[in-house]
Amino acid sequence: MNFLNNDTKRTFRQLLVSGLLILIGAVAAPSLVSAETIAVIGTGNVGGALGPQFAKIGHDVIYGSREPAREDVQALVSQTSGNATAKLPMEAVAEADIVVIATKWADTEVALKSLGDLSGKIILDPTNAVRVDESGIRHHAVETSTAQMIQDWAPNAMVVKAFNTLGSGTMADPASAGGPMTIPIAGNDAAAKTVISGLVTGIGFEVVDMGDITAAHAIEQMLIVRGNAAVLGSRFNYYFRPVPQN
Secondary structure, eight states, X not given: OTTSOHHHHHHHHHHHHHHHHHHHHHHHSXXXXXXXXXXXXXXXXXXXXXXXXXXXXXXXXXXXXXXXTSHHHHHHHHTSOSSOXXXXXXXXXXXXXXXXXXXXXXXXXHHHHTSXXXXXXXXXXXXXXXXXXXXXXXXXXXXXXXXXXXXXXXXXXXXXXXXXXXXXXXXHOGGGGSSOOEEEEEESOHHHHHHHHHHHHHTTOEEEXXXXXXXXXXXXXXXXXXXXXXXXXXXXXXXXXXXXXX
16 A cells, blocks of 8 residues: 555555454344244234244244144144244243234233243234224223233233234235335333334334333324224325435
8 A cells, every 4th residue: 555645544444444343243243133933822813924924034933822733723834934833832932032922912911921931032012902882983992001011911021012003914915005114113122122123124114113111002092093094984004204304
């Protein structure tokens, strides 16, 4: 570099060192979005939509079922890429980094409390507690939120609310929305939200962090608003248009 002046040489060295530090950091730092094993508890519409999507982006999926050998459960396993398997719920959770609670809300407390030690695990909560009145209008059926209740039931886990504001058909095929969609999330642990955000964006949606677990109350109300709009003939999906940066 004899043809360069001293200032240019110094700048070049600084850029080289910075680049090396970035490479070293990328190799040494643990990735928060690379949790490899996901237990999906429940094999209905939601579990059957999210499990295959998460497998497509490289995660190992274990379906937790009380009857893992049942024909429809094994059919779901066969439709899920990678190393998908089905096991009893407690066995599935024991091997998992992330636990998706894809149960009906009425069954969630019993199901969750039967899973064993959830300490340190990320719980993805897509559940909704909905009461439908005689006119078909939906109402939020719990005082706080399902996510807050799940966090209370599993205090040493990291609960993240996500995927509750859209239909399972759109979860299974994000492109069917016809355009971008936003998935709002909430939770107390920033690292856990980073992991779930990676799942959201990995399967083709956008993500907005709404805050700590208390924000799940508003997110669950969003499902009520969406459901009632559909009942009244105005079906829609959520898309939050970002504010332009000045």
